[in-house]
Amino acid sequence: MSAVRIAGLCKTFRVSAVIEIDDPADDRLADFRDLSTADRRPDRPGGRGLVIAEGVVVVERLLASHYPVRALLGVRRRIEALAPLLETVSAPAYVATAEVMAQTVGFHLNRGVLxxxxxxxxxxxxxxxxxxxxxxxxxxxxxxxxxxxIFRNAAALGVDGILLGPRCSDPLYRRSVRVSMGHVLAVPFACLPSWPGSLDLLRDKGFRVLALTPAPDAVLLRDAVREPGRYAVLLGSEGPGLTAEAMAAADARVRIPMSGGVDSLNVATAGAVAFYELAAAR
Amino acid sequence: MSAVRIAGLCKTFRVSAVIEIDDPADDRLADFRDLSTADRRPDRPGGRGLVIAEGVVVVERLLASHYPVRALLGVRRRIEALAPLLETVSAPAYVATAEVMAQTVGFHLNRGVLxxxxxxxxxxxxxxxxxxxxxxxxxxxxxxxxxxxIFRNAAALGVDGILLGPRCSDPLYRRSVRVSMGHVLAVPFACLPSWPGSLDLLRDKGFRVLALTPAPDAVLLRDAVREPGRYAVLLGSEGPGLTAEAMAAADARVRIPMSGGVDSLNVATAGAVAFYELAAAR
Structure with missing residues (x-):
């Protein structure tokens, strides 16, 4: 028996309730209100830092994750598509029309479920x-x-985790969750307590830390990972790249061979090439 | 003597004229009007298919390309930054305030030059x-x-050209030009006359055509390019991937090793990994 067919009858633990809502101002939709303007960062006043998943694939990944699901909101067709998974969560699933959803979240959602x-x-x-x-x-x-x-590429290419140094954004921000295809909810990540001192933690565990740079005097990435082992790839911001301190704290500076005169790849793309090489080193 | 310093004095060939404009309705700005709504595709009624470059880096690449530049529009600071290059083109450079530019193009441009x-x-x-x-x-x-x-990655990783099969978008559309960082203006591309029959053209010239797929029974990309040679990587749309006809017309089906259970990489990222391997095969 699907969660949809038992809508409104059963609200016991581990079975979602499916509830129709036709008023975009309904208080029960508070988690989904004004998504484009509400600042949900937990470090900002009023920001609760809720994790928002958009679209069937990403919502499925959220339901499979360890994040405590609070509620779903979707058009009937999308909520029905998720019905088998909803049996495993205790959160309510609100069904609304596309118009009510758009008025609630503040823009038209072509993915149909949140x-x-x-x-x-x-x-x-x-x-x-x-x-x-x-x-x-x-x-x-x-x-x-x-x-x-970067999270999507890490998941696809088998990187086991992501460590966040200084000045990184929040991976659980709505746009990151969406672009990652929900993989930020699966690939484990942690913030490093000091920088670049925390890199010693990696070396203590036998990791070799490789700083990715377009500098022509760096070692070729492929040569740096010829030996099987534990490797960590250090990626900097697009534009300025890694700081001198980060570069100095790495065990080696490695480069992807670039065509003459061309600026470097996007940081996520360069990371993907590095993750691909790490997979070959395992 | 820079093009800016001689503004208004010299309009002879191969020296740009720098002209101040304070009316967003000025006819001379027609090329830049309503960029967000005007359909500039050459295959649509009224579409002239102008190539629009945004930002100093992309405009520099346009000025260095073989595309016939018609005009520039920018705030004074950006046009001044381009002054040395403007001496080599005969197109007028219009200087306007950020407000006049925004009213002309229909949105605020944070790159300041077009x-x-x-x-x-x-x-x-x-x-x-x-x-x-x-x-x-x-x-x-x-x-x-x-x-x-894909064009940006091709330029960075030394792919010599891009061939467009059926159902590809226009690489010279404004957003493609911007995301490519202007490399669509440098990496040569051509449309293939038939599909997948045109792949024979590549084989006739000694190319080995590799179809990239996440299928687990495909050959490993790295193994497929161990021999030095001429290689062409066939990339399909995100989601459905390559059609069966394209797959059958390739010389080999190749895969990037993926972590268990994860859907494939974004097509441009998968392409970058493949281009990286091709570079190693040269």
Missing amino acids: AAADRAVPHDAETLVSRANSLAVLEGVGDHENLGS | AAADRAVPHDAETLVSRANSLAVLEGVGDHENLGS
Whole structure:
């Protein structure tokens, strides 16, 4: 029996209630209100930092994650598509028309379904490093789309975790979640307590830290990972790249061979090439 | 003597005129009007298909390209930054305030400078193939951002040209030009006359055509390019991927090793990994 067919009858634990809503001002939709303008960052006044998933694929990944789901909102067709998974969560699923949804969230959603979750307890950097064989370490990756793409690429290419150094954006911001295809909810990440001092933590666990740079005097990425081992790739912000301190704290500076005269790749794309090489080193 | 310092004095060939404009309705700004709504596709009624470059870096690449520049529009600071290059073009450079620019183009431009050019004579596919050692061949890449990223990655990783199969978008559309960082203006591209029959053209010139797919029974990309040679990578649209006909017409199906259960990479990112391997094969 699907969650949809039992709508309104059963509200016991681990079975979602499916509730129709036709008023965009309904208080029960508060988690989804004014998504384009509401600042949901937990570090801002009034920001609750809810995790918002958009679209069936990303909502599925949220439902499969350890994030505590609060509620879903979708058009009937999308909520029905998710019905089998809804049986495993205790959150209410609100069904509304596309118009009511658009008025609630403040823009037209062509993906037709949203879910909201609370933040989970953050991973501990040391535990994450202990369990990983390959890592990405980010410094100053402030662009939410680049951040999301890095998580998507890490998931696809088998990177075990992501460590956030200074000046990185929040990976759980709505746009990052969307661009990552929901993989920010699966790939473990942790903030590093000091910079670049925390890189010693990686070395203590046997990692070799490779700073990715377009500098022509750096070692070729492929040569740097010929030996099987535990590797961490250090990625800097697009434009300025890694700081001199980060570069100096790495075990080696590595480069992707670039065609003459061309500026470097997008940071997420360069990261993907590096993650691909790390996979070959395992 | 810079083009800016001689503004209004000299309009002879190969020296740009710098002209101040304070009326957003000025007819001389027609190339830049309503950029967000005007359909500039040459295949649509009224579409002239002008090439629009945004920002100093992309405008510099346009000025260095073979595209016939018609005009520039920018705030004074940006036009001054381009002054040395403007001495080599005969197009007028219009200087306006940020407000006049915003009213002309229909949105606020944070890059501060634009240039418009006519389309150039398209490359001939056969000539392009003859001169190349590595190629990307696209089928159904309709997303302008993916298309732009593929050109950027091709330029960075030394792919010699891009061939467009059926259902690809226009690489010279404004968003593609911007996302490519202007590299669509430098990396040669051509439309293939038939599909997938035109792939024979590549084989005749000694190319091995590799279809990129996430299928687990495909050959590993790295193994497929171990021999030095001329390679062409076939990339399909995100989502459905390559059609069965394209797959069957390739010499080999190749894959990037993916982590268990994860959907494939973005098409531009997968392409970058493939281009990286092709560079290693040269």
